[in-house]
Amino acid sequence: MPPVDAVLADLPAHRRELFDARVERWLPDLLAGLSPLYDDPAAVADRLLGAAARAYAARDEELHALDLRRSLAPDWFQRPDVVGYAAYADRFAGDLAAVAARVPYLESLGVRYLHLMPLLTPGPPPNDGGYAVADYGSVRPDLGTMDDLEALTRELRGRGMSLCLDLVLNHVADTHAWALAAKAGDPVKRAYFHVFADRTQPDAYEATLPEVFPDLAPGNFTWDDDLDGWVWTTFNSYQWDVDFANPDVLCEYAQVVLDLANRGVEVLRLDAIAFTWKRLGTTCQNQPEVHALTQALRTVARIACPALLFKAEAIVGPRDLMPYLGTGEHWGKVSDLAYHNGLMVQVWSMLASRDAVLASHALQQLPVPPSTTAWITYVRCHDDIGWAIDDGDAAAVGISGHEHRRFLSDWYSGDFWQSWAQGLVFGENEATGDRRISGTAASLAGAGAWDPQAAARVLLAHAVVMGFGGIPVLWSGDELGLQNDPRWAEEPGHADDNRWAHRPRLTWGPDDRPVPDSPAIAEGIAALVRARVSLPQLHASVPATVLDPHDPAVLLVARHHPLGTVLGAYNVAPEPRHVPLDLLRELGLDPAAVVDHLTGAGPRIADGAVQLAPYQAVWLR
Structure with a gap:
């Protein structure tokens, strides 16, 4: 009896039939992914199907039910009611059990997707913040056990929330x-x-x-x-x-994927995915084989545990980004999610320069992603900000990419004249002059300088990412307006890494809610989430159309939908700006009937234009 049949022999007939149907559906994609990688793709496919069968047979009934629901609603993660939250478990609440106890706060915030930063057992310090994994099958002892992880996924699943974990693919700790x-x-x-x-x-x-x-x-x-x-x-x-040219490595990681999925993990962030294939004479990033091996891993998951999503951690240039969601023969067959790093960079660029021209042009260059995928949009993340300004995009609008990157580093480190930002320089490259920046959203926006417009800048930035489509993810503490942790360097192992400044620990009040630094920011972000949920135009399958700016300080993003167009207009300047009514008419919006979805009221109209207050965002429908 073939190995797969032997594994499935004791399952009910309907379970065996379903597995066979999935194999029939996905085997061609599996072989297509393996063929560019290995001399004997059929033999590797047999090994992977055996692993899939074992995982399928061991999968919990509740997870089989989740697979069914996800298969019937494959767009579940694209819907506008999906808002994300990312945090370190210990800095958010303590350990995994404490995170489970704090889930009601996340639920009240509207969170449907929780990304907990590396929590699988790392090597001893230094361990790159947990990204040097020593054991994919256990949890950091200070955070709990794999049983605690399963208990957390059950708690989240019961509240309609999904857990995302990091899967470091490119490397392991030297103690693995x-x-x-x-x-x-x-x-x-x-x-x-x-x-x-x-x-x-x-x-x-x-x-x-x-x-x-x-x-x-x-x-x-x-x-x-x-x-x-x-x-x-x-x-x-x-x-x-690790060397993915060795099929044993791919099979090892497929087993890790299946094991985590059977623990209830619903999204895997494929860390450092861009680096996983090496080729002499290249940068050894973004090689075609990266997308083939991702397709192979994805098809194994589709067969055994189709509720699982893949998210590509590909912080790469705009022209290299789209293949991580699928282009050409891999269209829609690789990762389901990818970070829109360019959007984050352009948000901060607009706020510093008070200009939306470069951002508009750069965002227009990105092709439309497959309709079955979604961007992860964000204002901040756990990492530093690298100024990924493309030289060609900069030249197209008449500026120097190098000089603009230098300006942004100067501005956000507080070294530029009249800068309100309080970021920290991280990772200066003397050869290129590039400097990356650390800091919470509030500190980068000037809250620490007691700038009266700092909260407005934070809320504008979040309005941009929430109005762009995909899954907007809040970085822990940013929803509270937390500033840089002044004691970041005092913890063991952190003194040489100022990224810990924007990874503050939350302080919980007697009402089981975290204490904000800025109630205005906390209330404003909660309002944005509520507004987003009820706007079908923000479904991720609806492309974001970035328009040429009519006012150089106003970013314009249209979302065309059968229920009508929505125009997002974002004033990135500290003074009033406007959107001409003629533009609304061109988009099929009646100026006499248009409503700002963020307030539920009509916008202020004067002099033939919608008038925008400093740093105001409107979603006009």
Whole structure:
């Protein structure tokens, strides 16, 4: 009896029939993903189908029911009532049990998607904030156990919420069992990594490889005495890149995916996905094989646990981004979600420059994503902000990309004349002059300088990302207007990483709600979430059409829908601006009947235009 049949032999007939139907549906995509990667794709597919069958047979009945509901409503994550929240479990509440106890707060905020930052067991410090994973099958001991993780996913699922976890694909900690076995001389596990006896090959690769952390971890290879060789370490010396050209590695990660899905995890953030395939003479980022291997992993999940979504952590240039959602033969077959890093960068660029021209042009260049996918939009995340301003986009509007990036770094570090921002420089590259910036949304917007318009800037930024479509994700503390943690460097291991300044711990009040620094920001963001839920035009399958600005300080985003067009207009300037009524008429909006969805009232109209107050956002319908 074939292995898959043997695994499924004890299941009811309807379960076996469903599995067979899924294999029939997805096997062609699985083989298509494997064919560019391996000499014998059919043999690898058999191994992966065996893993899928075992996971399917072991899957909880409640999760099978979830698979059914998700299959009947495949657009569940695209709907406007899905708003996300991202946090470190310990800094949000304490441990996983404490997070479960705080779920009612998230529910009251309208959250349907919770992303908890790395919580699988990492190597000892330094461990890149948890992204150097030592064990994919256990939780950090201070946060709880895998049973606690399952209890949390049940609590969330019962409230209509989904848990997203990080799956670090490109590398493992040098204390992971695979790495330890390689150090001990196991040839099978040594082949899981890129190991070189001398510098010949590493030097050939280095000729075209960029450095991710040039000041903290220069170079891309590390000598290891136990290996007696150079091992590929893109990010840090203690993070060993795995070799996906070895099919054993793909099969190992497929098992990790299936195990986490069977614990109730509904979204996996594919960390560092852009780096997973190496090719001499390139940057070893965004290679075509990356999308093929993602397609292969996705099809395995579709067969065993179709409720699971993939989210690509691809912080790449605009022209490299769309393939992570699917282009060409991979259209709609890779990740379901991807970060819209460009939108975040352009939001902060607009606020500093008081100009929407560059942002409008840059956002117009991005192709429309597959209608079955969605952007993750955000104002801030756990990471620093790198100024991903494309030189071509900048030149197209008559400015220098290099000079604009320098301006943004100066502005948000508070070094520019009249800047209200209080960010921190993180990761300066002396060769290029690029500097990245850390800071909470409130601090970057000037709250720490007691700027009276700081709250308005924070709310405008969130209105842009909530009105763009996809899943808008709130970074923990930003919904409360929290400022940079003044004691960020005092915790062990944090002194050399100022990103901890924008990862503050929440303070919980006696009403089981966190204490805000800015009640105005807290109330304003809650109002944005409520408004978003009732606007069908914000369904992620509806493309965001960025219009040419009529006023250089007003970003215009139209969403055309059978129920009517909605125009988002965002004044990024500290003084009043306007939207001409002729534009409304062109979009089929009647100036006499138009309503601002954010207030439920008509906008202020004068002099043939909708008048916008400083930093005002309107969603006109």
